[in-house]
Amino acid sequence: MYALVDGNNFYVSCERVFRPSLNGRPVIVLSNNDGCAISRSNEAKALGIKMGAPWFQIQREFPDAGVVALSANFGLYGDMSNRMMSVAAGLGPFQEIYSIDESFIDVTGIPHATELAQRVRDRILRWTGIPCGIGIGQTKTLAKLANHVAKTAERKPGSYPSRFAKVANLGDLPVDEFEAVLAATDLGDIWGIGRRIGEQLRADGLKTALDVAQMEPATARRRWSVTVEKTVRELRGFPCIEFEDLPPAKKEIASTRSFGRPVTELSDLIEAVTEFASRAAEKLRKQNGKVPQVLTFVHTSPFRTQDKQYSCSITVPLRRPTADTGLIVQAAVLGMRQIFKPGLNMAKAGVHLLDIQDGGIEQQELDLDESEIDRGGLMTSMDSLNRKYGKGTITMASAGNSGLQRTWVMRQELRTPDYTTCWDSLAVARA
């Protein structure tokens, strides 16, 4: 039996914790460079603002609706996520963090799971300020569906029985009630059914989650895929999707960004890739990996049709797999020097660490270069200083020191302070 705990309108909810004046208003959070809506309050949803809608279009379509737009503040969301996850963990012995605002919890054998889930939901709201929905079911797909029921029953009264609002447990329902819930759920709301498969199922006359659950698994496999077959079995209560309480180590780590304005100078691009490579190296050390090669890329904006277009990437191999920021930055900067072309308006650059290996596997070779020193201790100190005193306390010199004045940083004109991760931004109750 699984529970899925999922924060409502998560980014918007994080912002509202520190600015209660945003309650009751249509609020959206914008993607990097203030491009499009990536989180919407219920009021914004009710207005008809779509997920992914560009901000300029929203302004044009809803000039008088009082829509409040905010730049994404991922530092804040990450920290609020940790808080929410640690409280949610009280629901059962095993937790799989599935995304920034969702975690599955194994609640097998836990007595009175529904009541416990209600208490945990209240506790999350009281201790972190984040409202969430909890769904419980025999499989991950059913827990997801139950979560959809919990949220929809709260947001749209009448859609499902009101007792399912906020916390819905499909695991202990009599068959007829369980089937009624599936019949009231559109097949497009099933986890794992994408738009394309959804259209094909509809073309076949299916409409609801119940229709999908009643399909023969063998038919699902023959006509669609093993994935659809698994979904059918999961809807019938047979677990096919594993519970992963340890996330698999990543084979590739990317750190890329669109610039706030066009960048033309090599020196700015070197600063940018230094920072990207440093971030990626830090993540690499967190998963105890080592990388044998580093890809660097840069390109112009395909939307600036008046500009001359250019796009190039290069892979620089390292002498031996490493997790050393200095060596990884060196490779990324070398790559950037190779692919840079002067006189162009660059719009985006990035660094990918490729073919990441487990750091425990050490490749044996003769020590040819006596001068190469082990800087593992230095890296550990650097990481702990940056953790303790804030990102960027210790950086490579080539990252530059002009901070937010750098020409390549993102446009984030509507950003709120780092309420929970920066002393200077702490809210003051009385000055």
Ligand SMILES: [Mg+2]
């Ligand atoms: Mg959510």
